[in-house]
Amino acid sequence: MKAEARASWDVNAIKSFALKYWIYIAFAVLFVILSVASPSFLTVDNMLNVLRQVSINGIIAVGMTFVIITGGIDLSVGSILALSGVIACSLAHPDTYPVFVAVGAGLLVGLLCGVINGTIIAYGKVAPFIVTLGMLTIARGATLVFTGGRPVINLSDAYNNIGGGYIQGIPVPIYVLIFVILIGMFLLNFTRFGRHVYAVGGNELAARVSGLNPARVKIAVYAISGLLSGLAGIILSSRVMAGSPVAGEGYELDAIAAVVIGGSSLAGGVGKIGGTVIGALIIGFMNNGLDLLNVSSYYQQIVKGLIIIAAVLLDRKSVQ
């Protein structure tokens, strides 16, 4: 009798543990399956390759996590990425400006777009979906106008090394990703700003009554999202050695997917950078693994969609 009770308790404990950490379990399972199924999966080269690919989406998704925790959404990340990329590239031709000018300009453009998003959302009281949908079109349009629709090429080696270079045999974008993740975690977990992000997303009115300024918090999160989109734009353009005006199309969906798979709630107030990182890795490894297994990319889309829906379903269960 006693043993039975204990056993059933154990089952429940395992169940609740599994529900709480299912994302990590799912990631581990995916990893093991891919390792077994494809001999070329678990190799240093492939790992570094995947991580470098993941870095773009991962950096954007970190910013998206801030936005989504406040209960918002940023659809404009892909277009901001392109705009920042082409502007940075236009200043990165050989023997013109030092590389930091190009990088600074790219980051500034991203930041500015984010501040505009946030200001309209916070003070104009327009739904984030609408404002950032508008910015998605505007930034893309501005990119096409700026480039005349042609990619910006002929870039300095210093610039190309940002996305394409290695330090100690590890691609530079991976360092950047890790840096962004650590800063994001620090902001969200150890600063007043982080608390305010959760407070505004959890209950904006209560946050205001508690003496917070929700408008400022909102502007800040969209600014972060814009800045990180700009950073991703620099990394992407330097890796492919061209500022493409059509880069980043649809990237908002991968970023949102990573955040949602990582356990953030679109209703706001809940979310973790760690979850988002795992979400981005799951998407990255899955794409890579299915590529290695010669599964058509058409199927990959179906699988990705299923994972997103399963993620939210499981999340709902773990809350109950």
Add this chain to the structure above:
Amino acid sequence: MGNPDVILEMRNISKSFPGVQALKDVSLTVRSGKVLALMGENGAGKSTLMKILQGIYKPDQGEIVLKGRRVEIDSPKDALRLGISMIHQELSPVLEMTVAENIFLGREPHYRYTGIVNRKKLRRDTLALFQDIGIEMNPNKKLSQLSVAEMQLVEIVKAISYNSDIIIMDEPTSAITDREVEKLFQIIKRLTDRGKAIIYISHKMDEIFRICDEIVVLRDGQFIDAKPIGELDQNKLISLMVGRELNNVFPKETAGIGETILEVENLGLDGKFRGVSFRLRRGEILGLAGLMGAGRTEVAETIFGIHHATEGEIRIKGKPVRIKSCKDAIDNGIALVSEDRKLKGLNLKASVQNNITLSSLLKYSVLRQIVNPRLERTVVEQQIEALNIKTPSRKQIVNFLSGGNQQKVVIGKWLLCEPDVLILDEPTRGIDVGAKYEIYKMMNLLAKEGKAILMISSEMPELLGMSDRVIVLHEGEVTGEFLREEFDQEKIMACAAGFKKGEIVA
């Protein structure tokens, strides 16, 4: 039985909710062609009783007899089918639809085979209704274009349109002007002439005495008395409503009262309240009494910067202050425990810790931003212990705490801001007796520490039990101020109902 006039009887109705006996053995008789007033303080059980009649709640005990037949009412739809309709105090209009569409919502006249709404008939039926009860309004106007008073009229017409035998009116005049009140009374007269029965709920004494035939008084969920209107006057009615002994659940201790901290002069907010002046001193608990909608919460929220005063001045320690946001209020040493803690007090998705330190985080931070986790932890654990918050850990999500413990979290948050002035809006609403007592004790303690407390409460015993002084608000104006030695439930109630303190005959 056998009385042909009696259309509805509610017999020995009891209903309890977790922790509260809302109704105990209440009976009610409604007669055709008569207006029955249902009276009682906030929380006396009027709404619960009417919700049972509407089929929103099921009674634990008792029966409902309609036209001599026992009936079960399971839903508002059932109630309508049985001929009982209700005008709700809170309006629920569909703003983007027209007057006619709102009135016939869900039962629009339509063509038989296509199901398409017959707009001509819809308009005709609506006009017929208007003519029948004698009002003029354009049935094609959108609700969003109407004033609140007109919306209320639409609601009234809608309730009547069901051609019910019994119409419940819950504070139907709360949003309409005197002229429209006259209109409503004419409508009521027409309805009763046709043999309809009206159950009328209102706090406005003059209305009750003008149009009602009989009065039923509830108090604390119990039936107190039923009398024809002729046998009562206002004073008698008030004493029936409030006449309970104050029991000793209030551990009131008088603190030494010090200098004035908060002065409010001629404060006003358009359409909500005007000319409100009072002073609040260290160690004092000032009660703010009044009926629902009297403007008490708005006064508190204006002082706290949630609304922006349209007139008047607020002074803190003698200095005029401009409070443009809640942050300004907090910086000036004011804290507000709001009436609706889930709406304005808590982030239910966050932990006890993150809620408690949200407003005072700066004090535990390095370089204004980086939170010192060890210091924060100590402070939070102290607060959990001091306020006796029952939670498995400081990391527990607030949503999973009981109402009383949630309230303590809100109070804990504000105490960490070390305010001079603490405004408590319905501090014990919806929490159990034990937690109530602890909150009263804490109020004493804070008063002793020299804090000034402004307490809004709809519970008369709580007001009288805990306050050093009470001011009464009626429709946005102060109608009376009472020192503790002058406390008198009936007089305070009379002021809440709109009499000036000076006018009340002892």
